[in-house]
Structure formats: C-alpha cells, structure tokens
Amino acid sequence: MSDSDKTIEQFVQSDYKYGFTTDVETDTAPPGLSEDIIRLISRKKNEPEFMLEWRLKAYRHWLTMEEPKWSNVHYPPIDYQSIVYYAAPKSRKPGPKSLADVDPAILEMYRKLGISLQEQERLAGVAVDAIMDSVSVGTTLKGQLAEKGIIFCSFTEAVHEHPELIRKWLGSVVPYTDNYFAALNAAVFSDGSFCYIPKGVRCPVELSTYFRINAINTGQFERTLIVAEEGAYVNYLEGCTAPMRDENQLHAAVVELVALDNAQIKYSTVQNWYPGDKDGKGGIYNFVTKRGKCAGVNSKISWTQVETGSAITWKYPSCILLGDNSIGEFYSVALTNNCQQADTGTKMIHIGKNTRSTIVSKGISAGRGNNSYRGLVKVSKGATNARNFSQCDSLLIGDKCGAHTFPYIEVHNKTATVEHEASTSKVGEDQIFYLNQRGLSTQDAVSMIVNGFSKEVFKQLPMEFAVEAQKLLGVSLEGSVG
C-alpha cells in the first residue's frame, strides 16, 4: 500500500470512529479544538460574555505558543485535535450496578488501603442512589459553610452566582498567557471548584472532608480557584488515595490560590491516577499548573503533595511571596514505579521583605521510574532578609530507575540566606535484613523504610490521609523488591 493510500485509510477509519459517537451522544462535542468549540462550551455552560471573551483570548494566545520541550519527561506527541473538549456529565457511561461488578483488582486495592465499604462503592462509581446517605452528609456540611459566609461550589455555579468574584480573581495568579497548558486550560476548562473564605473567617472543616463526600468526577481540564480574604484560613484537600480509572489521558488542570493580609491556605494533594501498566502503556499525563500568591502581609501558603499515580506527573506548585513577612511552603513525596515519570518541584519567588520559604521534596524511584526535582528559588532585589531552606532527597530502589535534581537558585539581594541540600540514597540491604530478622517480610520492610523517608511530608497531611498515604506508598511499591 502506498503512503497516500495509508493516509486515506487512516482518514477513513478515524472518520468512521467518531461518526457514530457524535450521532448517539448528542451532548458530546466533536473532537478537535476551534473557536466554535469554545463558543459551544461557553454556550452549553450558559456563561456570561466576559468568560467567553477570556476563553477566546486564551485560545488565540495558545495558538501562538509551542508545546514546551524542556522537561525531563518523554511522551509521544499529543494530538490536540483528537481530544473531545466538551462532554456533558450525563453522557458518562452508567457505572457498575454493585461492587460485585467491579474489577477485583481495584477492590483488592481498596481493601489494602482500608477504605470503608460504602466509600468503595462510591469510588468505583456504583450508581448514586446506593450512596444517598453520604450525599445528605454533604448537604449538612454545605449549610454549615454557608452560615459562615464561605462560598464553596463548582466553578460553573460560581460563574453564575458570583460573577464579580470570578471576574476579579480568575487568572490573577495564573494568567492565560502563563504557559502552554495553562492557556489550553483557560480556553476549554470544563469545571472545577471555587472557594471563597470571607474576611476573618476560619473555615470550620477541612474542605478535604467535604471533598471526599462529594462526587469526584474531575474533568480533564479542571480549574480551581481559592481566595482567602484578610485573616481567613482554609485547609483544602484535593484528590484521593483511591485509584482512579479515567479515560482521559491528558489532564491539564490549573489551580490558583490567593492569600490576602494574614490569610493562610493549606492545599494538599493526593494523586493516584492510573499509572499505566508495567510496560508503560496507557496511564494519565498529569500536566498541572498550580500557583499561589501570598498577596498580603503575613500571609502563608502551604502546598503538600503525595504523587503516586499518573504515567507522567509534570507540575510545580509555586508561591509568589509578594506580601512582606509572607511564607511559602512546599512538601512533596513523588513516587515513580515501573515506567512512571515525574518532573515536579516548586518555585518560590521572594518579592516582599522578610519572606520565608521551605522546600522539602522526597523522590522515590523504583522499577524503571524516573523522578526529577526541578525547583526555582528566586530572591528579587527588594526582598530584604529573605530566607529559604530547601531539601531534596531521593531514594532509589533497584538499578534501573533514575533520580534527578535540577535546582535553580537566583539571588539578587545580599541579605538573603538561601540553602539547598540534596542527597541520594538507596534502600540498604542491611536495613532490609535487619527488619527481616525482626520478622517483617521484605515487602513490609521496604514499605516501612520508604514511609520513614517520607515522614516529614506525611506529617503535613490531615491525619486520616496521612494514614492512607502511607498504605498507598506500600501498595504502589509492591513487586519492586525481591
């Protein structure tokens, strides 16, 4: 068959493939990206004019950009025209009828993580009426939050009910011009979460709790915006320790945090998306832009992340320390097993006086995994008395994995004190032998050593998640030793 024949064949096949689906599921846009698709998304979501304008501006900017190539991750080229950018939630396939219909491998994973039966049903996507109970719990919480004036809703809802807030803060930390994936997200984002904590309010619950009870049908391009007004405090947890099966391969989310005077935001992520099989086939590309702005004096933003899933994790939760005396923190555990790749780290941009930042990054590589820490600590000229401490430790399990560190330190002020430390070590045979001899299996021994290595980060997580995250590391490392 000649080349041109092949091309025609492919063309015919691809046409065929999508031809039917568009007819059957009327609420799904045809694959591809164009201004029309963006208009369609905006219309379907019934958005005000300013949102559409913003999306279009982002799209036009995206067209002028090139996909970045500098990272230490490798993946086949993404065809942006083959992605379906809009699918109404109701077009999702019906879930399994009961737990008996769920893949036993997933159930085994739930059991190991110690997730309650009821929650297992919800996570596996068992029909919603089976878990009416937890929905009502969610409603109770919502009432409690509303009483305090806290707005916590989906992005779409926020666009309709609080357009003035969205208009004010959307893109204020991650503008649509920021990077390739942020521009793409701005153009097509489907939904996400919006959280607003009014002046002086301390959010009474960890929003994590709420999140776990609500449905977590996260979209492919989600957008989160959290605004903490003067003196407010919020503790937010995204994601879940349970494994998530998702058909979308590319995830390009954006998270923006704004902390005003004396406000504090603590943002934790536990990510355990499908990492692909042992040979690296499939798996999620998790390309996320996360950034927090400590806009006010004495404000504080703290990022904690436990990244064990996804075929590729590529993200740098960052802090812009604009207000005097503001504090930025980044605690991360990233685990790569089999063929997983992670290129993650943070940026701490010191602009205000007496700003402080702490970076603790723990990378664990096993199998053929590649784990990179990439971070920037920048002390601007006016950032008198800035202080940074960074520590990046890598743990290697097996001789086919890789650990890499790319710290950038840029100091433009003589009063700054910046320290960076990195080390690499392996799980020692003598350590394992010691634990074996105390009656622990090699698997448990590795899990224990790895958890000890990650302890500094886990203690930043809400308690129940810390417990689950520990188990998660053990499960993710299964089969990497012995």
Place this chain on the structure above:
Amino acid sequence: MTTTTSPTKPGPADVQAQLAAFGAFEKDGARRFPAWVTELRRTGIARFAALGFPTPRLEDWKYTNVAPISQLPFKPAVKPSLVALTATDVARFAFAGLGGSRLVFVNGHFTPKLSTISKLSRGVKLGSLAAAMDSDSDLVKQHLGRYASANDQAFRALNVAFFADGALIYVPKGVVVEEPVHLLFIGSADEDGTAAHPRNLIVAEAGSQIKVIESYVSVGSAAGFTNAVTEIAVGEGANVEHCKFQNERPDAFHIATIQSSLARDSRFTSHSISVGAQIARHDINTVMTGEGVECVLNGLYVASDSQLVDHHMIVDHAQPRCASHEFFHGILGGASRGVFNGKIFVRPGAQQTDAKQTNRNLLLTDDATVDTKPQLEIFADDVKCTHGATVGRLDEDAIFYLRSRGIAHNAARRMLTQAFASNILARIGIEPVRKQLDEFLQSRLGAEIRAVEG
C-alpha cells in the same frame, strides 16, 4: 580545496564574520599545519556555523549572555605577536619560588625566548603543540580533539577551527615529573577584538605524575578575547594536579574548557581560581572511563564591578566505584554576577559512586547577584550523592564574636571573607602557588571589603 568545503550557508552577521576570518586563516596562517589538522579545522568551523554563538535561550547559557563577545570585530591572532615583551615583563607573572619549566605563550603562540625548560626526565615531552604536530604527529593525532567535544559547544568548535598553538605535555608511563610545569598565557591585545584560541594537550600515561599550572594574564592596551581548550588524558593509576589562575584585565573576555578523561584508579585534582575578565566562562568537564577514580574539582571566583564569572561543570561517572568531590566558593562585590552550574551524572551501572558537590556564595553588595544550579542526574541505585548550595552573607554571630574580642567591624568582615577564600586555596598542593594566590586574594578581598564598608 580551500574554497569548496568552507560552509557558505548564510547565517547571522557574527557567524559570517567568523566564517570570513576562517577563510583568511586558511589562506594564510593555516598552511603550515599538516593536512589532517586542516580537516579537523573544517569540521570545527562547520560545526560552529551550525551552532552559531550561544544565546541565553540555551539552557547552558541561560545566565551568561555572550553578545559582547559575538559583536567583537574579530581578528584571530594567527601569527605570533610582534610585541616585544622582555623577560622582566614576564617575571612579574611568575610564582615566586616555583622552580621547573615555564612555557610562555603570547596571544596563544609559544614564545621560546621568554620560556625556560628545565632538564626533563627521559621521554617527557614539553613544548609547543604547533611544533609537535609535525615532530610528534602520531601522538598529537591520537589525542587531539578526542576528549573535548566540539559538537555541542560553539566556542569549542571555534577553538578547533582557529587554534594556532598551545602546550603539549606528555609524560610517559611510570615517570614522575617532580617540578610543576607553568604555562603562562599572556594576552597582549593592542586592538579590541584580538582573539587567541590556545589549545593545550596534557597526556599522562599510566602510573605517571605531573602538576601543571595554567595562568592567564594581560599586558596589552585593549580588551582581548581568549578562547582556550585544555584536554587532559590521565592514564591508569596516574596522578595529575591542574591549577588554573585566570587574572586577565577587567575588560577582557575569557572562555575556556578544561576537559579531562580519567582512566582506572587515576587521581585528578583541578583548581580553578578566576578573578579577572569582564566575562569569564569556565567549562570544567570530566569523564571517568575506568573504575576507582578519585577526582577533586576545586574552585574560587571573585568578581567585582560589572564582571561576570561562570563555572559549568559536568562530572560524568561513567564507571562504578569512582569518587568525585567538587568545592566551589564565590565572592561577589560591585554589580558582579556569579553563575555556577554543577552537574553530576551517574550512568546506569556506575554503582558505588561517591559524588559530592558544594557551592557557596557570598554577596558583598546589593547589586551583586548569584545564579546557581547544582544538578544531579542519577541512574544507579547503590550510590552516595549529595549536593549543597548556599547563598548568603557573613555569619552575624561570627562577626559579633570577633567584635567582642576587640576587632573592628570591617576587619572582622575582611577576616571572615578571607577565610572563606582560604578554604578553597588550602587544597592547592603546589605550595609556592598556593602561597602567592593566598597573598593576592588577601589584598584583593581587603580592597573589596574596604569598597563596601566605605
């Protein structure tokens, strides 16, 4: 032949200027070199034409903008300089108390009448590389350009194209050269843009030992450009100490590569003391090609006014059971910039690697900046790799301690800054050099501190 293989594809003006200069060089100065060198040069200029001058868009040149160099009206110093330098002119650049041979190069050309070569052990070769290309063609051909790759860096490619001379040091198997060899490179530019491309080759065969000092100074009335490449091949069990001192005039440009290849069980110590030039860029790369290598890369950079000093290191642990230690200290005053990029590369299978890297920087003024990037890339699990980087000011507690002992504030600062420099200098194993550099830096740092304290 002279015209057909010269790359003619259009490029930016700065690249074009180099190509034109290369054409002139081929017609004129390059005639005296053997044919294989001409071939080598052509690959170099072709590579340069493809690469062009680096821009800050390239990761390796992110913090170092070489535009001032690329805009120079280039005149490669193809012929030995006619400047009449006398032995007394040169004496002030010598290290007091340092015996042994001293090879003097003026604008990159070996100048026998200023040089002294002491009695050499049997088989040791020491002299001009240009001369050796005829007399020891096989030896030079075997090593030249084998270690420092011209493929990935434009200045190295430019050096391959234009090098006229440099030093050749060859130490045969098992020979210990007792007295250090001093290579003195004098830039004597009288016009802006005079470019010297010295090329040095140091080959230490198995079990041999040698110490080499490479120093760069200026005497001329104009800013010159030095683009040096030194290749060092260290044989099995050999021991080489290399000390480089860069003290060119503050408006000069200095770009250099020191590339070493370390065979099994060898030892290599490199010192890079960089205090001069407007833009100084040092690439210090080392590859361990055998097991059991021990390598120390040591360095100190001091900059003031608008100087920029950049050290880029690649330590390639290609084989197991090697140890490498890097220590770099920087002291930055005025509106100077310090750049450091250290990369430790541990290849798959390079087990039991012990790699350590430290970069510490002291900022003396508000306008000085530091950009540091200590990198680790590790593909083996049974390794011990650490790196640390700090940027800061002098410890207030230490200053307080000294003041409480009755020492004035600026004296306390001076002492602590000098101690910070001495940490690095103490590792230099050639006593007269260490002593003289220490004295030199004492006074230079004293002046820096006085400038800050007012």
